Amino acid sequence: MTILQETIAAIRPADPAAVAEARAHQDRLTKPRGALGALEEVAIRLAGAAAVSPPPLPVPAALAIFAADHGVHARGVTPWPQEVTLQMVGNFLAGGAVANAFAAQVGASVTVVDVGVAADLDPAPGLTISKIAYGTADLSRGPAMTPEQAVAALEAGIAHARGLVDGGARCLITGDMGIANTTASAALICAFTGHEAAAVTGRGTGIDGETLERKIEVVREALRVNGLERGPGAASPVSALETLAAVGGLEHAAIAGFVLAGAALRVPVILDGVIAGAAALAAAALAPDVVDHCVAGHRSAEPGHAAALDHLGLRPLVELELRLGEGTGGLLAHPLVCAAARVMHEVATFDSAGVTDKEA
Ligand SMILES: O=C(O)c1ccc[n+]([C@@H]2O[C@H](COP(=O)([O-])O)[C@@H](O)[C@H]2O)c1
Numbered sequence: 322m323t324i325l326q327e328t329i330a331a332i333r334p335a336d337p338a339a340v341a342e343a344r345a346h347q348d349r350l351t352k353p354r355g356a357l358g359a360l361e362e363v364a365i366r367l368a369g370a371a372a373v374s375p376p377p378l379p380v381p382a383a384l385a386i387f388a389a390d391h392g393v394h395a396r397g398v399t400p401w402p403q404e405v406t407l408q409m410v411g412n413f414l415a416g417g418a419v420a421n422a423f424a425a426q427v428g429a430s431v432t433v434v435d436v437g438v439a440a441d442l443d444p445a446p447g448l449t450i451s452k453i454a455y456g457t458a459d460l461s462r463g464p465a466m467t468p469e470q471a472v473a474a475l476e477a478g479i480a481h482a483r484g485l486v487d488g489g490a491r492c493l494i495t496g497d498m499g500i501a502n503t504t505a506s507a508a509l510i511c512a513f514t515g516h517e518a519a520a521v522t523g524r525g526t527g528i529d530g531e532t533l534e535r536k537i538e539v540v541r542e543a544l545r546v547n548g549l550e551r552g553p554g555a556a557s558p559v560s561a562l563e564t565l566a567a568v569g570g571l572e573h574a575a576i577a578g579f580v581l582a583g584a585a586l587r588v589p590v591i592l593d594g595v596i597a598g599a600a601a602l603a604a605a606a607l608a609p610d611v612v613d614h615c616v617a618g619h620r621s622a623e624p625g626h627a628a629a630l631d632h633l634g635l636r637p638l639v640e641l642e643l644r645l646g647e648g649t650g651g652l653l654a655h656p657l658v659c660a661a662a663r664v665m666h667e668v669a670t671f672d673s674a675g676v677t678d679k680e681a
């Protein structure tokens with residue numbers, strides 16, 4: 322078996338006994354039933370994913386930022402020059418990005434993985450160089466990657482997750498850096514959900530109306546050229562791997578592998594924004610049970626993100642109109658996920674605290 326096949330084969334759905342025990346435990350705690358709203362569901366989800374109730378506290382957390390460039394940049398879908406991907410990797414490694422500040426705030430480690438930056442990076446502490454290509458091909462002219470490249474990127478994500486978990490991480494947070502990757506994200510979301518390009522293509526880093534029109538047309542071309550057009554509800558004739566290779570980025574594939582590995586290792590994964598959402602669609606198409614191991618950290622301002630989360634059946638914890646990527650929304654959600662788990666360990670029950678429960 323390949324590393325990818327072995328990882329997919331190890332993924333189990335939420336454990337029903339742990340889910341039932343966690344649900345029953347929530348109802349015994351000294352609070353009106355349901356009073357913690359969506360956090361109760363997070364705690365129950367963590368228990369199902371870990372197959373134990375109460376679930377382990379999701380600490381320490383590790384953010385992994387997967388960086389790559391995109392051939393579709395040449396179509397003028399973003400105002401930012403491609404070299405910003407490389408420059409931001411330098412910024413992450415120097416500790417100067419928003420992701421570094423948020424990671425420090427929540428006590429998460431930060432590592433960066435080069436899976437496809439269009440330039441050579443010097444080795445540095447915190448950087449893993451797993452370069453598969455110097456950026457993808459232009460997805461609007463043909464497949465962005467070969468299936469072999471997509472598998473290599475998936476396996477780079479798996480290897481990185483395994484390394485972090487071996488090093489003690491008990492929560493994985495997805496991060497991305499890749500100028501033009503919101504175009505690839507929109508194409509993936511169309512291909513996996515059946516939505517039309519105009520419904521899920523957004524302004525990314527911030528583009529004008531004219532650029533947005535062009536970006537929507539580029540996404541339509543990508544779907545047409547790669548044989549991925551389909552109506553809502555119609556099944557895709559193309560396999561998950563071929564879809565990912567056709568319109569994804571190297572960082573999308575690596576993030577999909579990272580998520581699959583977290584699930585296989587029963588370590589919860591907090592998803593960041595639209596890039597993670599698109600990658601999670603690919604992961605779920607490869608292994609549907611992976612979703613039980615994911616928490617949607619936030620909902621980004623990019624319209625395709627809501628479509629991806631709806632399709633995955635995930636409810637975002639934080640909604641602050643963030644549209645930065647890097648893992649920033651996932652990092653902000655981490656204390657909420659910790660709080661949800663901690664309740665299960667530390668809050669007294671009606672019985673243990675001698676608090677009178679309401680009458681049945
Ligand atoms: O995470 C998000 O939802 C998100 C939304 C918009 C932009 N981004 C980030 O911005 C970059 C891509 O934007 P763009 O406009 O170049 O496609 C890439 O580095 C992403 O991390 C991220």
Ligand SMILES: Cc1cc2nc[nH]c2cc1C
Pocket residue numbers: 401405409497498499526645646647
């Ligand atoms: C400056 C900058 C920082 C980013 N971080 C993630 N995507 C980004 C895109 C830009 C342009």
